[in-house]
Amino acid sequence: MASRVLSLRIDAELWDRIRDHAARRGMSAQDYVVRTLIRDDFDERFQTAVEETDRFYAAAPQPDREPPGGPGPAARDPAGVPRAQTRPRAGIR
Template sequence: MFMGTSVLSLRIDHELLERLKEHAAKRGMSVQDYVVRTLIRDDFDERFKCAVDETEKFYGLT
């Protein structure tokens, strides 16, 4: 399955950008790659939690 890309433009303050640059540099990544990776990880965590919640509801554990 082909997945296209889109552009997302953000306006962030200088201090946040500097922190993002530091975090990205520690991992040898660009700021863009670091932000995208962080968003993907957060999205996965959210979807995983929803799946666990649904499983617990199904089995009556909640």
């Protein structure tokens, strides 16, 4: 993995706060900033994945809705009782 250099100009008050946060975690200021950026990037990618999943299921046929004219024979058990239908969500919400 290649590394790159990023130079930032930060005012003294912000730098002091970054150093304090890093020291409380036993980290260098550089490691603290990098981990914060990585965490933010992960949060953003995770949120995008959740939104894409929601769009996918919104576009898919809704199994919990009855088709016009009522449920077909496959939606009932042998006794004629409607089967429970659920909409998959992968535990996200």
